[in-house]
Amino acid sequence: MVVRIFGLSVVVTIVSLIIAFLYGGIEALILTAILGVFEISLSFDNAVINATILRRMSEFWQKIFLTIGILIAVFGMRLVFPLVIVWLASGLNPVEALDLALNPPPNDAAYFANGDPSYETIITDAHPQIAAFGGMFLLMLFLGFVFEQKELTWLTWIERPLEKIGKLEMLEVVIAITLLVLTATYIAPADERSTVMIAGALGMITYILVNGLGEYFNVEVEEEEEEHDKAAESESPAEKAAVEGSNGRTGPSDLAKATGKAGFFLFLYLEVLDASFSFDGVIGAFAITADPIIIALGLGLIGAMFVRSLTVYLVRKGTLSEYVYLEHGAHWAIGALAFILLYSIGTHVPEIITGLIGVALIIAALVSSIIRRNRLAARGEEEKVEV
Numbered sequence: 001m002v003v004r005i006f007g008l009s010v011v012v013t014i015v016s017l018i019i020a021f022l023y024g025g026i027e028a029l030i031l032t033a034i035l036g037v038f039e040i041s042l043s044f045d046n047a048v049i050n051a052t053i054l055r056r057m058s059e060f061w062q063k064i065f066l067t068i069g070i071l072i073a074v075f076g077m078r079l080v081f082p083l084v085i086v087w088l089a090s091g092l093n094p095v096e097a098l099d100l101a102l103n104p105p106p107n108d109a110a111y112f113a114n115g116d117p118s119y120e121t122i123i124t125d126a127h128p129q130i131a132a133f134g135g136m137f138l139l140m141l142f143l144g145f146v147f148e149q150k151e152l153t154w155l156t157w158i159e160r161p162l163e164k165i166g167k168l169e170m171l172e173v174v175i176a177i178t179l180l181v182l183t184a185t186y187i188a189p190a191d192e193r194s195t196v197m198i199a200g201a202l203g204m205i206t207y208i209l210v211n212g213l214g215e216y217f218n219v220e221v222e223e224e225e226e227e228h229d230k231a232a233e234s235e236s237p238a239e240k241a242a243v244e245g246s247n248g249r250t251g252p253s254d255l256a257k258a259t260g261k262a263g264f265f266l267f268l269y270l271e272v273l274d275a276s277f278s279f280d281g282v283i284g285a286f287a288i289t290a291d292p293i294i295i296a297l298g299l300g301l302i303g304a305m306f307v308r309s310l311t312v313y314l315v316r317k318g319t320l321s322e323y324v325y326l327e328h329g330a331h332w333a334i335g336a337l338a339f340i341l342l343y344s345i346g347t348h349v350p351e352i353i354t355g356l357i358g359v360a361l362i363i364a365a366l367v368s369s370i371i372r373r374n375r376l377a378a379r380g381e382e383e384k385v386e387v
Helices: 002-042 044-054 059-090 094-102 109-113 119-125 127-147 156-165 171-187 190-234 237-247 254-285 292-317 326-343 351-379
Strands: none
Touching: 002 292, 044 059, 044 254, 044 292, 044 326, 044 351, 059 094, 059 254, 059 292, 119 127, 127 156, 127 171, 127 190, 127 254, 127 326, 171 190, 171 326, 190 254, 254 292, 326 351
16 A cells, blocks of 8 residues: 555656756756655645545545646646746746746846846745745634634643634634734834735635635535435435436436535645645745756655655545544644744744654654554543544
8 A cells, every 4th residue: 555655756756856867967866855855844744734634525526636736736836836926026927937047147246236136036035925825824724723622632731722712703813813913013024014914814815715615615515415315314215216217317416516616615725725835845945946947846746746645645544533633733733834934024944943843743743642542442442533
């Protein structure tokens, strides 16, 4: 099972390293390998969250996310997204932005004295609005989780009080707006305050819209399933046969269409979530190299493929049900990443710190899950919590 799930990622890694070597020699190969490891280390929490949402989706939408969704992650976020930033921020057309990326300007004072920025400089200057959007999106996700009523808690001493105050309507929105205002006022540079406010507000709006639509269609599906079950129980055998004969195989039912809508918005939600997770990796990659081809190979092909394989492994193996605190650890890692992104608007935070905090929380949650499982086994009890 492990070989089948991770085999493709290993093949893609080898091919990517060969392409990197042919593209730029041994230096490009080393940089690609470093970026691949960098992305994987930052994305453990991303994989856990992906698996949490993915197992709620139908098999069809799982396949869509693991194919088309991965292509979007690889080429959209790791290659096209930086080019779009350069295109919008510099006024260059897409072809000129690509040329600037592939053919960096000479590193001399005369060039920069003319006010011509480099590709890397443009990306770095766009960090405040990128961090504000991603930070607020992830913050809303984190607050929604910690304020939600849960059967099982990990950090009970803080999660239970948060659940109690979370009963107040729209509390997460109030807290998020307050933190956004504080960030724009005291952390963001003076000339970036309005930009940070707008980008942060767009991040919140995106989360509320996509998450709200997903929940709406999920509720619709559950209600239709209940109605369908009640109707089936009340029907006679003859009525059931008549229904099956008239529309059982003529096309998708209303219930299937509703499930499709729910699956679509969960897919959309996952894509925006993956993009938010990718912001720190894409920006951090420019501390290593500004070459978009190497970034696409390292972050995109190698990193994204291993995140895909890890996500599939967690779903197929049932790891989240066995290690019940992993979801909690991932959400706390999301909260940490959200605060780091907001803080980084005014002060640079080394990407290694971001990655280590996320990994540490995931490992702590895993250890807690193992301890709990062993304790239940010693008592002869079975795991009864459904997560």
